[in-house]
Amino acid sequence: MKSSLHLLSIDDLRGLASAFRSGRLVPPLSRLTLRRYVPDSLADDLAIELQRHFDEGMQPGHVASLVEILAENLAHRPKVDDLIDLVWTGPEARGFASRDTAVVVRELFQNARQSVMVVGYAVHRGHLVFKSLAERMDLLPHLRVSMFLDVRRPHGDQGSDAEIVRRFGEHFATQDWPGARLPSVYYDSRSLAVESSLRASLHAKCVVVDREVAFVSSANFTEAAQLKNIEVGVVIRSGHFARQLSQHFEALAAEGYLKSVPLGIATDRKP
Structure with a gap:
């Protein structure tokens, strides 16, 4: 007690x-x-x-x-105000100050030293959104990047799960990722259920860097979400929180709840 x-x-x-x-x-x-x-x-x-x-x-x-x-x-305990930052995208009311989503995400990617975990629902024009992360990954050969993304079954598509995942991986590797080295990508297979009543989405959006800093946000990894939509998030500088968040996703992958996306190309390639 x-x-x-x-x-x-x-x-x-x-x-x-x-x-x-x-x-x-x-x-x-x-x-x-x-x-x-x-x-x-x-x-x-x-x-x-x-x-x-x-x-x-x-x-x-x-x-x-x-x-x-x-x-x-x-x-000597850090004050809560020193551990948390409000992050905002969209118009700001007079007298309110906050950090911009795109700037925060870029800084987190650029300062990574050992590991980055990215969790997102939607990715659009990823070659721009992930540019700074891809550059950091190419600069640091030991930097590990894991992405947990939503893979959706297109409306009316009755194709196999494997084919939908293959197409997603190919598109991500050729269109959304601009770097020479590819990250590890995972998805929730429940999102591909043919019956809508069984379908689920990987709807979380967050970034964890070096298991020390976490960013949790409403913003997807799209230009609109990071530059003009009204989106709200928070940066949390807590190793305990960041490790908990990382380990939860890693455990789901290790236990098979989240599956690997085959990217169809070697993890090192010519840019």
């Missing part, structure tokens, strides 16, 4: 530590003795929790040191 100490502010923690260290606060503890140093809503739980430490043999100085460490960690 999470300690109630984690619910205190930095000032509350520092005041509590000072009270223990100076001798103003000594066991046995009660709600009344703690109310001077912590919010009233937390006093009961904290009195029980801290008294338990004293019953187990800790001294006020030890508890003060513990609380000071928590305060120091909280003081």
